[in-house]
Amino acid sequence: MRQSKSLGSLATWPSRSRSNNSRSNLADVSEAGQAWPTSADDYELLDECGKGVSAEVYRARCFTNGRIVGIKALNLEWLATPLDEVMHEAQLMKAYKHDAILPLYCSFVTGQELWMVMPYMEGGSVAHILRYKYPEGLSEVVIATIMRKVLEALAYVHKQGDIHRDVKAGNVLVDGEGNVKLGDFGVAATPEREADWRGPKTRNTFVGTPCWMAPEVLEQVSGYGTSADIWSFGITILEMAHGHAPFSKLPPMKVLLMTLQGPPPQLEASCGSRHFSRGMREVVARCLNKDPKKRPTAKELLEHKFFKQAKDAECLKRTLLADLPPLPQRCNEIRAGKAATMARENERASLASHISYVTDVAHGKTPLEINFLSARRSSRRRQSGALAASFPSSRSSSSSSSSSSSS
Amino acid sequence: MPQLFDIRKLVKERPKTPAEVLSKACAALEALEQLGRERGEKEEATVRKNLGYLKFWLFGDEQGHDPTREGVLALAQEVVRTDFVLKLVGNIGLLDFETRKDAAQVFGALVRIKEDAAERSPGAIYVERHPQILRLLFQGYDDPAIALNCGSMYRDCIRDETLATMELYGEDLMEFFQRVEVANFEIASDAFSSFKDLLTRHKQVVAQFLQDNFTRFFDAFAALLQSNNYVTRRQSLKLLGELLLDRCNVRLMMRYVSDVKNLMQMMLLLKDSSRNIQFEAFHVFKVFVANPNKPQAIVDILTNNREKLLKYLEDFHTDRDEDEQFKEEKAVIIREISLLGREQQQQQQPPAAGTPAQQQQERQEQQQPALAAPQQQQQPGDLAPQAAAAAAGHQEGPSAAAAGSAPAAAGSNEGVS
Numbered sequence: 078m079r080q081s082k083s084l085g086s087l088a089t090w091p092s093r094s095r096s097n098n099s100r101s102n103l104a105d106v107s108e109a110g111q112a113w114p115t116s117a118d119d120y121e122l123l124d125e126c127g128k129g130v131s132a133e134v135y136r137a138r139c140f141t142n143g144r145i146v147g148i149k150a151l152n153l154e155w156l157a158t159p160l161d162e163v164m165h166e167a168q169l170m171k172a173y174k175h176d177a178i179l180p181l182y183c184s185f186v187t188g189q190e191l192w193m194v195m196p197y198m199e200g201g202s203v204a205h206i207l208r209y210k211y212p213e214g215l216s217e218v219v220i221a222t223i224m225r226k227v228l229e230a231l232a233y234v235h236k237q238g239d240i241h242r243d244v245k246a247g248n249v250l251v252d253g254e255g256n257v258k259l260g261d262f263g264v265a266a267t268p269e270r271e272a273d274w275r276g277p278k279t280r281n282t283f284v285g286t287p288c289w290m291a292p293e294v295l296e297q298v299s300g301y302g303t304s305a306d307i308w309s310f311g312i313t314i315l316e317m318a319h320g321h322a323p324f325s326k327l328p329p330m331k332v333l334l335m336t337l338q339g340p341p342p343q344l345e346a347s348c349g350s351r352h353f354s355r356g357m358r359e360v361v362a363r364c365l366n367k368d369p370k371k372r373p374t375a376k377e378l379l380e381h382k383f384f385k386q387a388k389d390a391e392c393l394k395r396t397l398l399a400d401l402p403p404l405p406q407r408c409n410e411i412r413a414g415k416a417a418t419m420a421r422e423n424e425r426a427s428l429a430s431h432i433s434y435v436t437d438v439a440h441g442k443t444p445l446e447i448n449f450l451s452a453r454r455s456s457r458r459r460q461s462g463a464l465a466a467s468f469p470s471s472r473s474s475s476s477s478s479s480s481s482s483s484s
Numbered sequence: 485m486p487q488l489f490d491i492r493k494l495v496k497e498r499p500k501t502p503a504e505v506l507s508k509a510c511a512a513l514e515a516l517e518q519l520g521r522e523r524g525e526k527e528e529a530t531v532r533k534n535l536g537y538l539k540f541w542l543f544g545d546e547q548g549h550d551p552t553r554e555g556v557l558a559l560a561q562e563v564v565r566t567d568f569v570l571k572l573v574g575n576i577g578l579l580d581f582e583t584r585k586d587a588a589q590v591f592g593a594l595v596r597i598k599e600d601a602a603e604r605s606p607g608a609i610y611v612e613r614h615p616q617i618l619r620l621l622f623q624g625y626d627d628p629a630i631a632l633n634c635g636s637m638y639r640d641c642i643r644d645e646t647l648a649t650m651e652l653y654g655e656d657l658m659e660f661f662q663r664v665e666v667a668n669f670e671i672a673s674d675a676f677s678s679f680k681d682l683l684t685r686h687k688q689v690v691a692q693f694l695q696d697n698f699t700r701f702f703d704a705f706a707a708l709l710q711s712n713n714y715v716t717r718r719q720s721l722k723l724l725g726e727l728l729l730d731r732c733n734v735r736l737m738m739r740y741v742s743d744v745k746n747l748m749q750m751m752l753l754l755k756d757s758s759r760n761i762q763f764e765a766f767h768v769f770k771v772f773v774a775n776p777n778k779p780q781a782i783v784d785i786l787t788n789n790r791e792k793l794l795k796y797l798e799d800f801h802t803d804r805d806e807d808e809q810f811k812e813e814k815a816v817i818i819r820e821i822s823l824l825g826r827e828q829q830q831q832q833q834p835p836a837a838g839t840p841a842q843q844q845q846e847r848q849e850q851q852q853p854a855l856a857a858p859q860q861q862q863q864p865g866d867l868a869p870q871a872a873a874a875a876a877g878h879q880e881g882p883s884a885a886a887a888g889s890a891p892a893a894a895g896s897n898e899g900v901s
Binding site: 183185 | 673716719
């Protein structure tokens, strides 16, 4: 690998002179012929702008083409999810090409980290902007503008039979020009096309973030489909209208009970000095129908009059992004507690609920997690259980030798 | 971005027959091949449109059109009477981004649809008769633009046992060892998925293949385990564990764990800087130790490193001890290793009959500081009975193991030779 790694930088080196037209399997060549080097040496990390439990996001510069990029560095060693899921995410992002979906330029392993090279989204996530500057929420036009792009992305994803499964403001990103992109396909589902040539119609895995999860996902009884994303979409509208998701300050188990047993959350006609139209309230109500079959599809929603008021990227640049300091600075301010007062509480609350969620999952306390955990456990058990059974014992040796001779 | 093909429009204007669609698609693919991507825009659109018809017939649509198995099967049989599949695979690089995905989806359905589990798919039979298709798909990994489409089509093919067998014994398999190591993660990991599918999907075929090609295969595999790439190391080690511990591969496992080279590699991985890799390595290492019929060379290595190993294993991933299975296995392995030297000494100097238990106890105190020390610290006054109990336990161990292993040894020796 040392060899191929140095080859990687060599192979992309000549592309500085723009004369490199050959198809190299070591560098990723996008449709436009843009080559992205696949070695950490070819990138300069400039600022940190986002930090999670096992991932960090950097603003970086690519030496070979001079462009500013965002690099998500996943520490694979500390990641709780199996490697297969990380592979799946990278491959999935490569299967999408849509202007409202965050593209993956390339990805490569360096040390124990996976670096995913993507466009630098200077505005950060909408959740981050809410926290920093709009703790009370955004205006209707801004919400319609953002969510229309999200809807386009969802329509595209759903058309392929895929489910995003983690739609929330934290995964809606804005670049410096006001372009909106849906990101983080870490838990998205694709039709793996199992026994049937058509693939499964529904899924059962318990994934997502509790506050945004549809009742049928939480319930784990009848399975769910793309309409689960539509519920999350409705919750995200509420999140943008109020500055936080409904129940976001409650512990996960409580969120679960409220979502399953209570009536669906609704949008009030006014929130502080802001007024929300009937159309907007109707969109929320239709998305948050507890019966998944009664929810509209992404494509149908695009026809709704609420989204007709959507403006362009320029408008978001002038409104949402106006006077926002650079993302790394905002990150530091939020961390240091200098941002809007509400914001700090928001973050603490959501962080707390996230952490308790993670620990519940890690210890297998949440009964709903059984699907996922037991699947992983049983696979390990199968492997380790084989120790006892793996050696031909006196009793089974005759049968095992006969079976191997027949093969 | 090209507009996606609207299936609803299709339904309205759908007077065509499969034969018509296929001949149009084939003609367009041929023309596209001649014209190239730049000048073949119209032809590309024709291919896309006709792939849309095929998709509709194969998968139905959201408006509730649901194809029947019989209908799809009939369609597949019609498709393989033409050269559509070959032309599609050969020219997939000339199609647009979205069309390529449609092509992969249609291809996948064609090589998978079959009457029942016992039958073979008409598409798979077609691929068998045109083996260049497999080669083309595999070579698709060279071109980042089509690598992932080709990878998924390749995996669809090797669901068929005959096609998988062809690939196992063909030239592509050994090339995988380079493919899974390319720097581009999406492509390397897709290649790894294909590699893994090939080695795990049809167990009997794989078992035979690995027996036939043991040295060649595992020499190449050893390089993956030593890769500088963290993901390659971790994934290949996990795959190795799955292969060795599969019931179909008992002979393979016996042969693998009889080779000193493999043991040394596993001991290095046991001390890898990554805890995840250490843990995977443990699940292979344990097989070397638990093997009741260890060759002398293996015993020697384990004995020579006994104290270091015992010390290391004592503290090995103690945070995982809530995993009962792991905890238990670790204890078994520790006991087995600690017994090794003693067995050897017993062989060297026949025990003075009388008080073997006492002798063992003494030896244990001398030779196993790693094990004895903590006990001493805990209950210094109570050492003697404890050690005696431990020795008794140990005595039980080898006799039980010997009882089980003696007959097994004969069987496994055959397998190894």
